Amino acid sequence: MPELLEGLRFDAVLRLGSRELTLGDAVRLQSGAGLRLDRQIDEMVELVVSGRVVARGEIVIVNGNYAFEVTEVAPEQTRKESVEWPTSIQ
Structure with missing residues (x-):
């Protein structure tokens, strides 16, 4: 890898799971609310x-x-x- 690229920064996200919400559901969220995700606790996390x-x-x-x-x-x-x-660079 060329040295020029070594310092290149990019955004990365750790995805624990996901959940589809309606806009209404998102607006009504309150502190302490729980959202069930589409993954089990023993499933791997993804770096995206x-x-x-x-x-x-x-x-x-x-x-x-x-x-x-x-x-x-x-x-x-x-x-x-x-x-x-x-x-x-490509």
Whole structure:
């Protein structure tokens, strides 16, 4: 990987699960409300970049902070495609 790209930043999201809501349901949410997600507690968490799953793993605690421990990595091509490269770098 060229050094130019080593410092490239991108947004990543850890997806624990999802739930479809109506706008009305979202507006009526209150502190303390619970939302049931589409995953079981023992299922892996997904690391998502630009809408693509690039890794899966577990949530762990390290020095009192939450952390993501990678247990599976998507194929290299999938990971490369998840980054929106400026046309001058492609």
